[in-house]
Amino acid sequence: MNRAGISKSRAGASRHAVPMILVTGATGTIGSEVVRQLAARGEKVRALTRDPSRLDTPPGVEVVRGDFLDPESVDSALAGAKAAFLVAVLGPDTRPDVDLISRARAAGVSRLVKLSAIGTGDPEVGPGGTWHVPGEEALRAGGADWTVLRPSTFASNTLSWADPIRSGEPVPNLTGDGRQGVVDPRDVAEVAVAALLDPRHAGRTYTLTGPEPITAPDQATVLADVLGRPVRSLDLTADQVRSHLQGSGMPEPYMRGVLAGTSYVRAGRNDVITDDVRQVLGRRARTYREWAEDHREAFR
Template sequence: MILVTGATGTIGSEVVRQLTARGEKVRALTRDPAKARVPSGVEVIRGDYLDPGSLEAAMSGVTAAFLVGVPGPDTRHDQDLVASARAAGVRRLVKLSAIATGDPAVGPSGTWHLAGEQAVQESGAQWTVLRPSSFASNTLSWAEAVGAGEPVPNLSGDGPQGVVDPRDVSEVAVRALLDGRYAGRTYTLTGPETISVPGQAAVLAAVLGRPVTTHDLSPEEAREHLRAWGLGEANAEGVLAGSAFVRKGGNAVVTEDVPEVLGRPARTYREWAEDHREAFAPA
């Protein structure tokens, strides 16, 4: 039995789908099972990171677990997940982290996954840490603006990133959950090229056949934008510092980790955009 936490999120839902397609037994952890949309045969179980008892029940009988914490300054969620897994005797843990974790130049968000990474490494289980770059799917947040022909918000200027397709991240996670060959490694997962927000907008415009423009947010506009997302002050400041890091070129990183694990090239942003063009249909 493989437990997937964050099972309704961007990566977790795709991990569930891919594992199920392989015929694996999957248990999906979610706070609201009634709203979960999962493939047939998946066991859905309620779990809340603030309720350690629910985590212990979710880990019972599990052989491998995909751990998705709650990004932010409170690291207890990651530590509680690992503690529950350890108590249940889970033999293999795959932790979803973030690129540049541990780099002080990133600012506060560079520490958000450190405790979780340390916890899995000291758990006694086989462990793998995945540090993905910015997700291609982050541009889905542009859909309303693009559909209305309005500029999309840009927090990171012309800073390039090794934008990664979340399907590739999920596929690497599945390999690590099923195969001990990937244990004891930290993988930095990127696409095959670096691309900036204006670069992504240009690719999307070419795919859609209509203009996609960007608007560089001022510091106050950026804070208001993050508040509208529902981020608290500490999380927002972490995102702003991380955006400044990207703007200065700090995240201009491309690795061969995706090809190494999957045996094929990482998908480009253009491939992702072509596969998701319907999300940007005119309003």
């Protein structure tokens, strides 16, 4: 692969006869899985990332370097694409999200699938609840087929617990006894793939959750059972949550959004379960236990 700029297609990509699908955020939790699942189906995939060296893609995937703040690189990545999976740079500045949608339409991309978040538009969520709103509005206002995905919290978020689990420390619980429909990222990606390939999902907004509402201590209990060792959780106060986020180097505007979001969950407002995964995929959503069993080695 040519790491210096836009990479050449990997072997065999030119032999595909199907339309090109662009996946933005291709190194992310969902984007990387969307790339993998599309490639497994034999689709022609172009993966957009700021750092191609971080991508380990299947054969046949074209990897391109691009940055949302570099319009020319985005336009180049969109050229020839018939569908696109859009992952915004989440935060208070919503302009890159809206601009990406505008550029996709200008490039003639006829099917757009946007990764949003559960609770978008709900003022109770706090600042984070507004970050996807302009992008969703821009998506619905245009002429291309569109689908919005609003997943609940990812099961993979508990990978941040790996170090304390290995060292026997308690894992930080930022959300108290607030229950959430924790969703497996593989299910989110599979729904995204269905929306990219099947026009029947056009004009739909899917709220994607797991099959059961669980708390952070519940997740710790599941991990303890799967790993065969104790996993304790430590309930953090609001001030401790702030200190925890500050310690991670999170900028203040993002921290305000996360603090409001964790309070929203702690108050029980994200105790939401839907059947959207089953409706799209024809099977139930994976449980947190299933995710933990498939990722146990990450905690050892």
